[in-house]
Amino acid sequence: MKGVLLVNLGSPDSPTARDVKPYLDEFLMDERVIDAPKWLRTLLVRGIILQTRPKKSAKAYKKIWWEEGSPLIIISERFKEKVKKEVSIPVALGMRYGSGSIEQGLQELQDKGVSQVLLVPLYPHYAMSSYETVVVKAMEVQASKFPEINLTTLPAFYSNPDYIKVLSDSIAEGLQGFDYDHVLFSYHGIPERHIRKSDPTRYHCKIDGQCCKTNSVAHHTCYRHQCYDTTEKVKKALNLEEDKVSTSFQSRLAGDPWLKPYTDYEFERLAKEGKTRLAVITPAFVSDCLETLEEIAMEGEEEFMEAGGTAYKHISCLNDRDDWVGLMAKWIDQWSQKESLPELTVR
Template sequence: MSKQGVILLNLGSPDSTEVSDVRKYLREFLMDGRVLDAPYPIRWFLVNCLILPTRPRESAEAYSEVWLDEGSPLIVTSRQQQAALAEKIDIPVGLGMRYGNPSTPDALKELLDQGVDDLFIIPMYPHYAMSSYETAVVALMDAAREMKPDLKTTLLPPFYQEPGYIDAMVERAMPSLKDGDFDKLVFSFHGIPQRHLVKGDPSHSHCLTTHDCCNTCHPAHATCYRHQCAMTVEKFVAAAKIPKDKYMITFQSRLGREPWLHPYTDKALEQLPKDGHKKVKVMCPAFTADCLETLEEIAMRGRESFLESGGEAFEQIPCLNELPAFIDFLASKVKDWQNGAYETAHATPPAYVAQK
């Protein structure tokens, strides 16, 4: 008889705020061909000669602003999510990070050592992107092929418009939104290069070819990050009854000089007060756990930039974290899997060809 298990996957974090640990983490992260998808020699030069000489110290300072006594906010919250889900279901729950610790191979080994031979994979990314959802899943599959080639695996698809996910976000946000005392609700998603959208379009003829490509039905939407972000917002504002003139979508955390998805969050936060929007609230739906990008980039630097530009009130609405409604949603997906809702053939996502 098979033994079932669940694994949660997320991005990861340095082991500490020491520059050496941050440098190690950034090297692993940026050398991933699904993050920087340039040919290996170019990627190696960019990372080792242009980024790592200065970026680790800057990032270490940023991490130190949000670091908890227990460690990285992302890891601490992810452990809490893991524990909360384990209380809801009667099978083992593992936690693996794509970069850093606890590593995906180590998390998989712990589950295999417990006898797990039927694994449900939950990427903690609501939206599909090659630099997040895909790379985390591919890394797990690589580890599984090496450790247990006959492991039965089933993958939870992106849940960007699942009612349970949307309802949990509404529940999280409503204490901040119910009085309507804000000029603009900003949905800030993690950015990706525009090139990634085109690369992920199986037809190579839809994404970014027209102004409303995300609203035109097309098979590319199955792996289109921008479309899925837009659908999350559409479902949320309908459920929360947010007027169209009171919200906007932006993208944060860009790297380098090439075009990324826009409008850019930092530029928007500088412009909003000038346009008369003095009270702003920000949500980050691409993140299911608060981390450096939400706590430091948005809640600290974003707030400072907004206020310096003439803003009067700024609030970053927390991510779902260990919100019971979100944990209940994850538990419901596990039960759906146990009832046969997902086919094991869905275990490998449509992978893009990463430059080696």
């Protein structure tokens, strides 16, 4: 029997430092998130970061926490339940970090008699610290705990035409009634070295402004190229004016060069250049979470308005939109009815 495991990032069990600390420990000790040698990663995470970050992060989580619980978890559960109603095979949900693990999701499917699993990392773009770590963790768990289960992974879908249509429609709805003069596509940031590490050619990704525009096999695992490609395809789909659209990257750790331009710098730059009515989209996430609800919707607005902005709107992620649910169900049906996956990536 076939089944599906949807996997999202995960969340602390509560917005308290006590629960945030073990969550951050698991997240930051992942070698694909902080890719330093284990001894150095341990020193940085457990000796420095976890001494202060849990309290700060807990305050941020409290600002966005819903009565039912973590927004990311609640949204992911709602999405799973809607998808289940649209397909004829079992669907389970797992989280890369925190409660509701990948192992629990696979166990749920095995208990239902599933032997072939479609693994769906809920990330449109390929990155070491998101898509790749989900796949690697799932393969490790499958090999050690569920050797009788066969895993197939849904490819990154950042440029799939059906996905672009759903994303574009959601953005168009979000822009209705908002007289914007600029639209900022803010993607989650990663260190520049992750781009180079993910380059199978070991020479193409120079992050020089040209490599992302030059066709290469490296684009299949280049997060930067994929983010810019998503922006370009949505811009074309919505017929957005060239000078009213830009791309930036949010969330970074000090000490290393991360992908630029930085979103917080863009808030200041755009406002000073007279772009005072800003709409912000966060397409690296399919579910609203701390990085979208607190960092962009709350902190971002404050930063932009302080820099001279006059109007600001954060457009929600796809979350559990019916057209997004329908598209995921379509992909699942294509896989469950055939031996191969649907063609999801475009160059």
